[in-house]
Amino acid sequence: MPKLDFDTINLGHGSGGKLTNQLLDSGVFSVLKNDLLDQRHDGAILELSGKTAFTTDSFVISPVFFPGGDIGELAVNGTVNDLAMCGAIPRYLSLAFILEEGLPMTEFWDILVSIRNACAAAGVSVVTGDTKVVERGKGDKVFVNTTGVGTVHPKAEIDIRRIMPGDKIIVSGQLAAHGMAIMSVREGLEFESQIVSDTQPLNHLVKDLLDEFGNNIKLLRDPTRGGVGTALNEMARDRDLGVHLEQRALPIDPQVAGACELLGLDPLYVANEGLFLAVVSGAAAGAMVGAMQRTDTGRHARIIGEFTDQHPKKVVMTSGIGGQRIVNMLIGEQLPRIC
Amino acid sequence: MPKLDFDTINLGHGSGGKLTNQLLDSGVFSVLKNDLLDQRHDGAILELSGKTAFTTDSFVISPVFFPGGDIGELAVNGTVNDLAMCGAIPRYLSLAFILEEGLPMTEFWDILVSIRNACAAAGVSVVTGDTKVVERGKGDKVFVNTTGVGTVHPKAEIDIRRIMPGDKIIVSGQLAAHGMAIMSVREGLEFESQIVSDTQPLNHLVKDLLDEFGNNIKLLRDPTRGGVGTALNEMARDRDLGVHLEQRALPIDPQVAGACELLGLDPLYVANEGLFLAVVSGAAAGAMVGAMQRTDTGRHARIIGEFTDQHPKKVVMTSGIGGQRIVNMLIGEQLPRIC
Structure with missing residues (x-):
């Protein structure tokens, strides 16, 4: 960190005046330096063409630092991953802070x-930003908004209406690590080894x-938020087809599974930050899972189910011992401020 | 408002699960409906080409409703105006809420x-969004982030390096209305008629x-934030020229001036939300001010000063009685959470 003549954020740092300039001049933001980022202009000028994906997320996770990551890394990966889910190559991010005095x-x-x-790992740049400060007790340390733009991949045809019965559902990694990492910190649980968040950029694999x-x-x-169970329910509802899931x-x-059991949580509803669901034509699913398993990000990828014209709008899971049950959406708030 | 079976925001509305869907299904967001906004996708796909301006701002103003506007209108106009200041035609906004339980x-x-x-007035659309909820006492009613993209005007050549001595400085409207509107509410001041914020979109005039x-x-x-005085100081510093200002x-x-005097505030440092400074070649300045004065948004436009190679990096103001004084940047926080 550069040598500073102040130790904490104060309200004046959000004034737009001399103290804001002190913060900008302090060198802390120069860690993000790139050709496009001009801290003092009202915006950045980008050269974009063709189909562009545009997505926003605010991050309010508590605690701000957690096993496997922190709010900064999460804010970059979260928006990078939303762009990737649009079939886009993430390129530029805006970054806005609401800091507590x-x-x-x-x-x-x-x-x-x-x-x-995180920007370096994902291959994106922060090109414009904003910093506001609120009084002590009117915020909670730091909230971050990132908004991203990316160029849609020329081969991408991401469209829920293209899903047909028989299409396979692939998950790219192990469930529930992020939520359980946060939960174990909040509950003060200790395991043999620490459960860490799965936060990571997914754009390169995608x-x-x-x-x-x-x-x-x-x-x-x-x-x-809402986990695999809620995401599958939304897909089934929006496509008006059923989802069949193999438990x-x-x-x-195993350790995450054990922690879930201990706390009485269903891993299907626990938040993830480093995995994705892909719905893929039946013909390509096997080859795609194989390709994913040969990568580090996708090494735990599996086909977990398929779409069906049976039980439209419902997600039905076959359990390990052959029984079937309906998987509903998450009701209420399993874990507040998970991201 | 649609008929709802809940009266307040609760933590479950930020869960990503059933209550988030309840909020999305409740119809409240359909007030923002447009072809591109899909509440449930991870992002929007836009067709953009050429030079694109990209800018972000978070809004934490208190109170949320104030004379002449509210945080929602301010959040749209603020980002629309930042795009306009880049010489761009604002087109799309993202919208992210951090709501207090x-x-x-x-x-x-x-x-x-x-x-x-505000979107209708400015001619922009909200195309993607996010909603988070924090516990009571960890936020303050509502914080809003808007991030915008716009197409740079083909004739725009906004570049501080192009400023030369003799270039004129135009202000598009009357100073200090926004900050004094907020201040008078907070201080419980009553005037003959209420001072209202100047929040408005500037993009059509620009x-x-x-x-x-x-x-x-x-x-x-x-x-x-920081007002005209701080903005001019930043320009002088960044261009390494002096600014001469005519008080x-x-x-x-007059009522805003009176309120400033009453509270011992210098209107040069009070925040504005509906005016802009333009630096214009000396030859065009007169015609441009005339054109502005014939519009509603620009009816109070005036040439207020010029750039000079005297006193580089300094803003010097000639007072009404002919004396000169240096106008510094705003020091500290005149008024927290003004936007």
Whole structure:
């Protein structure tokens, strides 16, 4: 961190005046430096052409630092992944902070460094930003908004209306790690080894899959808040088809599964930040899962179910011992401020 | 407002599960309906080409409803105006809420209606969004982020490096109305008639000026937080030239001036939300001010000063009685959470 003559964020840093300029001049933001980012202009000028994906997310996760990541990394990966789910190559991000008065500068710095590293890993740049400060007790350390633009992959035809009965559902990784990482910190649980969030950028894997499997990929969705169970219910409802799910096929780390059992949580409803669901034509699904399993990001990928014209709008799961049950949407709030 | 079976926002509305869907299904968001907005997708797909301006702002103004506007209108106009200051035609907005548990749905509805109306007035659409909920006491009713994209006007050549000594500085309207409107509510001041915020979209006027005066316009800047005084100081510093300001030329409503005097505030540092500064070649300045004065938005426009190679990086003001003083940047926080 650059040497500063202030230790914490104060209200004046949000004034737009001398203290805002002190914060901008302090060098902390220069960690994000790139050709397009001009801290003092009202916006960035980008060269874009063709179909452009545009998505926004605010992040209010508590705690701000958690096993496997922090709010900065999450804010980059979350928006990068939403762009990837649109079939796009993420390119540029905006970054807006709402800081609580009294935030230690060391924490703010750690978040900025984390944002820089996550941008580098995903191949995106922060090109414009904003910082507001609220009084102590009117916020909670730091809230982050990232909004992203990306160029839609030329082979992408992501459209829920293209899903047909027989299309397979692939999950790219193990369920429930992010939510259980947050939960175990909040509940003070200790396990043999720490459960860490799965937060990671998915765009590189998605790009490779679109290169190879093109329009065999009909839908991409990252099951964050609400988990895999809610995401599948939304797909079934919106496409007016049923989803059949195989419980045995669901990839889940044994320790995460144990933590879920201990806390009485269903991993189908626990949030994820580093995996996606892909709905793929039956013909391509096997090859695509194979391709995914040969990558680090997709090494736990599995086909977990398929669309069916039976039981439209319903998700039905066959359990390990052969019984069937309906999987509903998450009701209420399993875990507030998970992202 | 649609008939709802809940009166306030609760934590479950941010879960991503059934209550989030209840909120989405409730019809409140359909007030923003347009062809591109799909509440349930991860992002919107836009057709863009050429130079695109991209800008973000979070809004934390308190109170949320104030004389002359509310946080929703401000959030639309703020980002629309930042795009206009880039010389762009604003087109699409993202909209992200951080709601405090317990927010009355009637207030949320009023904000959404206000957003819809402001979008219609500015000619932009909300195409993607996000809603998070934080516990009571961890936020303050509602924070809004808007991020916008717009197409740069073909005649725009907004570039601070093009400013030369002799270029004139035009202000498009009367100073300090927004900040004094907020201040008078907070301080419980009563005047003969209420001071109202100047929040308004500036993009239509800016487009007309770019059509007519093209690259005679060298810089556009909306002096929000920090006011006109800070904005001019930043320009002088960044261009390494001096600014000469004529106090007598500053347009200010007498009632606003009186309120400033009463509270010991300098209108040069009070926030504005509906005016801009334009730096224009000396040859075009007179015609441009004339054109502005014939519009409703620009009816109070005035030439207030010029750039000079004297006193580089300094703003010097000639007072009504002929004395000169240096105008510095705003120090500290004159008024927290003004936008």
